[in-house]
Amino acid sequence: MGYDVLIKNGALIDGTGTAARHGSVAITDGKIIEVGEIDGPANQVIDAEGTVVAPGFIDPHTHYDAQICWDGAVTPSSWHGVTSVVVGNCGVGIAPCKLESREIAMRDLVLSLIHLAFLAPLTPFRHYVMGTESLERAATPKETRDIQALLGEAMDVGAFGFSSTILNQHLGFQGRPLACRNASRNELKAYANVLKSRGKGAIEVALTRQIGVLEEEQCELLDFLLDHSGRPVTFIALFDRDDISEAVRDTLRRAAPMIKKGARPQTSPLPLTREINMRNPFSFAAFPSWKRLFEDTSEQAQIAIYKDRAFRDQFREELKNPLAFGNWERITLHEAQTNPLKHLEGLTVAEIAGAQGKDAVDTFLDIVVADNLSCEFTMASFNTRVDRMAELLNDPSILIGLGDGGAHVDMLCDCGYPTYLLGTWVRERGVLSIEQAVRRLTSDPADFFGISDRGRLQPGLAADIVIFDPDTIGSGNRGERRYDLPGGGKRMVMPSRGVQYTLVNGDVVYAGGQIVGSGSGQILRA
Ligand SMILES: [Zn+2]
Numbered sequence: 001m002g003y004d005v006l007i008k009n010g011a012l013i014d015g016t017g018t019a020a021r022h023g024s025v026a027i028t029d030g031k032i033i034e035v036g037e038i039d040g041p042a043n044q045v046i047d048a049e050g051t052v053v054a055p056g057f058i059d060p061h062t063h064y065d066a067q068i069c070w071d072g073a074v075t076p077s078s079w080h081g082v083t084s085v086v087v088g089n090c091g092v093g094i095a096p097c098k099l100e101s102r103e104i105a106m107r108d109l110v111l112s113l114i115h116l117a118f119l120a121p122l123t124p125f126r127h128y129v130m131g132t133e134s135l136e137r138a139a140t141p142k143e144t145r146d147i148q149a150l151l152g153e154a155m156d157v158g159a160f161g162f163s164s165t166i167l168n169q170h171l172g173f174q175g176r177p178l179a180c181r182n183a184s185r186n187e188l189k190a191y192a193n194v195l196k197s198r199g200k201g202a203i204e205v206a207l208t209r210q211i212g213v214l215e216e217e218q219c220e221l222l223d224f225l226l227d228h229s230g231r232p233v234t235f236i237a238l239f240d241r242d243d244i245s246e247a248v249r250d251t252l253r254r255a256a257p258m259i260k261k262g263a264r265p266q267t268s269p270l271p272l273t274r275e276i277n278m279r280n281p282f283s284f285a286a287f288p289s290w291k292r293l294f295e296d297t298s299e300q301a302q303i304a305i306y307k308d309r310a311f312r313d314q315f316r317e318e319l320k321n322p323l324a325f326g327n328w329e330r331i332t333l334h335e336a337q338t339n340p341l342k343h344l345e346g347l348t349v350a351e352i353a354g355a356q357g358k359d360a361v362d363t364f365l366d367i368v369v370a371d372n373l374s375c376e377f378t379m380a381s382f383n384t385r386v387d388r389m390a391e392l393l394n395d396p397s398i399l400i401g402l403g404d405g406g407a408h409v410d411m412l413c414d415c416g417y418p419t420y421l422l423g424t425w426v427r428e429r430g431v432l433s434i435e436q437a438v439r440r441l442t443s444d445p446a447d448f449f450g451i452s453d454r455g456r457l458q459p460g461l462a463a464d465i466v467i468f469d470p471d472t473i474g475s476g477n478r479g480e481r482r483y484d485l486p487g488g489g490k491r492m493v494m495p496s497r498g499v500q501y502t503l504v505n506g507d508v509v510y511a512g513g514q515i516v517g518s519g520s521g522q523i524l525r526a
Contacts, residue, residue, distance in 0.1 A: 002041030004028045005506055010048030010467065014457040015055040015442035017435050025053055027463040030505035035457050044508070048467050051500055052434070055442040055455050056083025056114075056464035057418040060399060061204070061236065061266060064116075064406035065093045070486055073113045073515050076493040077405045080419045080475065081466030083504050084115040084454060084524060085405070086445075090206040090236070091164040091181075093121035096128050096150060112521035113509050115464070117451060119204055120154040120162040122147075122183060122191065138184035148190045155194055158525025160449045161201030161231065162191060166221070167209055185224065192228035200231070200526055202449050207235040211382065213244065214251040219258065226261045232448055233258075234399050238265035239272060239382035240389060242327075248392065259397045264448060267392055268402035269421040270414045271477055272382040275334065275492075278302070278373045289314040299373060306365045306373075316361050328353065328360040330380045333367060337374040341367060349377075380477075390431040393421075393440075399448060400440045413479030416494035423474020423497070434470060450526050463506035466499060473498035 405415030446455025479492030509517030
């Protein structure tokens, strides 16, 4: 009897970090049967000569909870060799609705291309028990016990742990804090104990109120969660920022005792690039001079302010104290509507200012006014320093992720980070080996979350496999615009290069740049 699938003659990178070796992978009934020098009949043979065969990538932080209800293909992550995504991140999610109908709701809604691993997000759990009061206060002891019991049920049916947030900007219904932000220490202890008593699961928490900066109180919370759960805790967001030059190193120093206990900060290999729309310039909202732009938001008023010499002078003054702004080399003219400006597309404000011999503030605002506010700029705010990123990406305590494929889809898209890591950081910049990069995308997150049957090329494990060309694998460093949300809404996506095949449970779901499968994914259970 033949194999279902035989992937022949690839460079096998098994996900453990050991050196690539030439060989083949045989698959039957959705599982890897043999790895090595194999021949024999198979229903489907994939010639992998000249390419890398690796375990499918596991994305730890995605926020696809809502998107999976209409996009079973889980794009754009599924274009990048990702075969499992963790959802229910940062304390937000759509379940539980009613516990008994949750499985049915999920099955009704989702026929997923790739696997879904659920964290139990605390916000809907608190809502479920406390109603709208969850938005206002801590739970009573009785409510805490009820939430704890629900969380226990979720863990017993396979949740991979729970998630929460303490970030000020995580607002929900009517601009009020997300319900999980009101969880008291007694509550958090009770919820962490659910994991401790079962000896499984992990916690994910959006922790750093200032990006990349771990404050004393946050250190203490991290330690509290580690002690009361006895389980690993991953926290976001560890982004390098050039306005607080040592923030990331300070955070790692401060977190060191907790890292020893199982804490894992998360970072992304990508610079964080967002779009700036000059009609809604919230990227500059931290500058006092820009307050006027949000008071009268008519085009006329905004143009008048952008032209105003006093406004420009005040902004120039404020820029001496940069406020997470970076500098003009980080701001690029992405798209202009008026023809005379088109030739400047793709250039940074610093480059244009240099060429025109003008001050950067004037250069920037002159373009905005000349284009009648229609131009779009992009701003790369974090993870832009190559030397510092090389340091972070080689730090084994850091969990690589933060793709956020299903979050803030109108502004930015980083979910191509697996192919970006392999293309930009491995091939072009040579800061880590391909074997280590693959390990960080596969067995590392699998082990962290306890996804025990995936993440390695090993007989007996599920046949989640990506086959890619090491000479072309990659993606751009920022998203591209598409209008493909339900109702034609805008989102940012990130196309991939060099991914030749992706297999999920032994089925080819992506080949030749196209999604070719449908429902091979399953709901993973811890
Ligand atoms: Zn998140």
